[in-house]
Amino acid sequence: MHVTIDEDGCVGAGQCALAAPEVFDQRDEDGIVVLLDETPAPHLHEATRAAATLCPALAIHLAE
Amino acid sequence: MSEPSSKPAFPRKHAAGCPFDPAEDYQGFRENDPVARVSCPAGVDAWLVTRYDDVRTVLGSSALSSSVPPIAHADPQAVFDDPVLPGSILQLDGAEHVRLRRLLTAEFSVKRIQALRPHIQQVIDSHVDAMLESGGPVDLVRALALPIPSLVICELLGVPYAQRDRFEKQSAIMSSVDVDPVIAKQADVEIMGYVRDLVHEKMRDPGDDLTSRLIRRSEESPRPLTVDELVMLVLSLLVAGHETTTNMIALGTTVLLRHPDQVEALRTEPGLLPSAVEELLRYLTIVHFGLFRSVTQDIPLGAETLRAGDWLIAALASGNRDASVFSDADRLDVRRRPAAHLGFGYGAHQCLGQQLARVELQQVFGTLFTRVPTLRLAVPVEELDFKDDSVVYGLHSLPVTW
Numbered sequence: 102m103h104v105t106i107d108e109d110g111c112v113g114a115g116q117c118a119l120a121a122p123e124v125f126d127q128r129d130e131d132g133i134v135v136l137l138d139e140t141p142a143p144h145l146h147e148a149t150r151a152a153a154t155l156c157p158a159l160a161i162h163l164a165e
Numbered sequence: 166m167s168e169p170s171s172k173p174a175f176p177r178k179h180a181a182g183c184p185f186d187p188a189e190d191y192q193g194f195r196e197n198d199p200v201a202r203v204s205c206p207a208g209v210d211a212w213l214v215t216r217y218d219d220v221r222t223v224l225g226s227s228a229l230s231s232s233v234p235p236i237a238h239a240d241p242q243a244v245f246d247d248p249v250l251p252g253s254i255l256q257l258d259g260a261e262h263v264r265l266r267r268l269l270t271a272e273f274s275v276k277r278i279q280a281l282r283p284h285i286q287q288v289i290d291s292h293v294d295a296m297l298e299s300g301g302p303v304d305l306v307r308a309l310a311l312p313i314p315s316l317v318i319c320e321l322l323g324v325p326y327a328q329r330d331r332f333e334k335q336s337a338i339m340s341s342v343d344v345d346p347v348i349a350k351q352a353d354v355e356i357m358g359y360v361r362d363l364v365h366e367k368m369r370d371p372g373d374d375l376t377s378r379l380i381r382r383s384e385e386s387p388r389p390l391t392v393d394e395l396v397m398l399v400l401s402l403l404v405a406g407h408e409t410t411t412n413m414i415a416l417g418t419t420v421l422l423r424h425p426d427q428v429e430a431l432r433t434e435p436g437l438l439p440s441a442v443e444e445l446l447r448y449l450t451i452v453h454f455g456l457f458r459s460v461t462q463d464i465p466l467g468a469e470t471l472r473a474g475d476w477l478i479a480a481l482a483s484g485n486r487d488a489s490v491f492s493d494a495d496r497l498d499v500r501r502r503p504a505a506h507l508g509f510g511y512g513a514h515q516c517l518g519q520q521l522a523r524v525e526l527q528q529v530f531g532t533l534f535t536r537v538p539t540l541r542l543a544v545p546v547e548e549l550d551f552k553d554d555s556v557v558y559g560l561h562s563l564p565v566t567w
Binding site (some may be wrong): 114129158159 | 224225263266267269270271272273274275276277278503505509510511512513515516517519520523
């Protein structure tokens, strides 16, 4: 699994950081997504997919 | 526009005798006419989008504008051509909306809100203490549902302690619909005055609060906010911070009291609280009229094409009961696996304060049903006074005892 993010599209809702905190965080200064792990381990795949689905801005892209 | 419409009416009421369920009509729309033309109380026809996937598609699209108030369709007195006031974050599109939202997103991030959890718990404990000391029956809206979110948002915004009572009183009036319009207008003007004073005070003497940080962040941005924009933005947070969580606490408590098995599950497995809150947000969909938008570019949707200039209603409550996404969708199930419900909306305007709402609701329900295990309604459910006509669905009062 390879994760990419679209910082410009991010609306800072925090859904990803809540669903998959090992993979996504939010910048302290503006709440925008920070990708912690662009190739998450298999045990994180389900949470990462959930984060991509939850994102209200479609700012998370997964290549599997 | 004034011709009599032969189209079905927008389903404005909840299901007959089922105050927790959306109108029965929605199921028929989802099955037979998922992108339907309906006539609205506001006197216009609109597309009614009722399936979960379609609701996400339209709210995620940049071919829609939010410039008309999000529930205007349901309001017979709606005015469609009022100019959008500067700083009205709910009604701005594209880059103008992003400019405002990005000044606030840091304040409502997961980490920032998690750090508030112990303090929120203290606020809840002190209100539950006071409720228990007073003895039942009490109105849970006045005892907990209104003051807890109100105190939390006032503290966050840096409203001085001495002014909190006045803020609470005026904002309660502002968010009701069953108030004399003259009194409502007066409350509007008064609270706007308070917020303007607050903004000026924080400009002169900044503190460790959201309003002061917003002002500083704005000053450092390429195009700082005007005072009018700041006032409107802070006012939006104040109103949104009261109204929604208050109604979720009151409605959520009521619906849980009607499902004792689910309350028992929460008591024995507190780890279920996060999924229970998501489920309540899905099941209750307090933004019960859905979201009103205008189409700015043609959008193909199912068998229809929505044309630029058309009106559209994204029926959040219907999408949240779409059985193709949520199995047994009309059943409340606190163990339901978390899914991307529409309770906070979807798209660029999805609820900014959702992390705060989650933490408040998790702590309130966790505390209330543990500390008051014999909690029960003090009147039959048929006598409860639901906010059928309000922007946000909820209860005017909730008599409980224990």
